[in-house]
Amino acid sequence: MKNRYVMTSESVACGHPDKLCDQVSDAILDEVLRQDKYGRVACETYVTQGLLIVGGEITTTAYVDVREVAQRVIDEIGYNDPKYGFDYKTCAVLNAINRQSPDIAMGVDRGGAGDQGMMTGFACKETPELMPLPLMLAHSLVRRMKEAREKNVLKYLGPDGKAQVSVLYENGLPLKVLSVVLACQHTEEILNSSKSAITKEARQEMIETLALPELKGWVDGKTQYLVNQTGKFVIGGPQSDTGMTGRKIVVDTYGGFAPVGGGAFSGKDPTKVDRSAAYMGRYIAKNIVAAGLADRCYLQVAYCIGKADPVSVMIDTAGTGKIDDQRIAELVQDIFPLQPKGIIESLDLLRPIYQKTACHGHFGRTEKEFIWEKTDRAAALRKAAKI
Secondary structure, X not given: OOOEEEEXXXXXXOXXXXXXXXXXXXXXXXXXXXXXXXXXXXXXXXXXXXEEEEEEEEEOOOOOOHHXXXXXXXXXXXXXXXXXXXXXXXXXXXXXXXXXXXXXXXXXXXXXXXXXXXXXXXXXOOOOOXXXXXXXXXXXXXXXXXXXXXXXXXXXXXXXXXXXXXXXXXXXXXXXXXXEEEEEEEOHHHEOOOOOOEOHHHHHHHHHHHHHHHHOOOOOOOOEEEEOOOOOOOOXXXXXXOEEOOOOHHHHOOOOOOOOOOOOOOOEOOOOHHHHHHHHHXXXXXXXXXXXXXXXXXXXXXXXXXXXXXXXXXXXXXXXXXXXXXXXXXXXXXXXXXXXXXXXXXXXXXXXXXXXXXXXXXXXXXXXXXXXXXXXXXXXXHHHHOO
């Protein structure tokens, strides 16, 4: 009997209010690391119409002009014209940053984890990046929105937007895309005569320009396209909705295909295992799948604040493992560093690389900065597993 089901994942554009906040928080982290690679950063951002607030705890020898960094990021995203309802030149920026708690610093200074919690990693064989197909397609759609706007291919697009892709699976393998949801901020020039909705021509242009080139091979004549289903999306970004750092943790990770860990990533330096151990979890899971030890792998690792070694390591290959899951977990602890200091050194995490991670997902990326996407330990795993 065929086992059929549908899985859906979404991605959001760089101009989405939550993603704007993630990028500001990570840009501040990058600026600290450029000047002081041992700086401690736990930075969060909140945005609403005309106002951006940066708060959190930072201890560093660096000087960071928070207002200048925030305005630069907002400008880069594309909020540089009043027609989008939010403008880097006129929005207020408030700085509410304090120093890191000395009680936390005491445990981190001796090499311990910067917090308690469980972090996760995941990989599967659905795409060349060893990521879930619906999520990778959704990320590709919002990247194409950004490219079409910045290159004036679709001159009416604004910085805000979302994409959602639903894929039909059969016996665990993706068959085809059933539906595509696009929400694209736009100017008024593509509204119909009553100003109540975008024109049919504009809707079709978005499908042909944004969706079809990215989804070819996965769509057919029955694929459903849902574009700006309220009718129009002129008011977007912080003008229409508040944003906060850390709200898009499923978009940032595995699109709903695996449980997420206890904390968000953006704005946190790598002594926070919420971030660094999640990156190591992805590195481990990807190498396990690349090594042929399993077709899919979910990893959970847990820490106690102030303690260097994890309190638990768990592997679940969903029945696809070539050897026992517990044996894989033992190999992982032999081959991969799991203490915070070892993770930071292994993945070279004290670099100013984080603003780039804050949009289009932290995993499944091919840029050189994303060291946790390498599969350079697959051979060691295969040898140790004797397969």
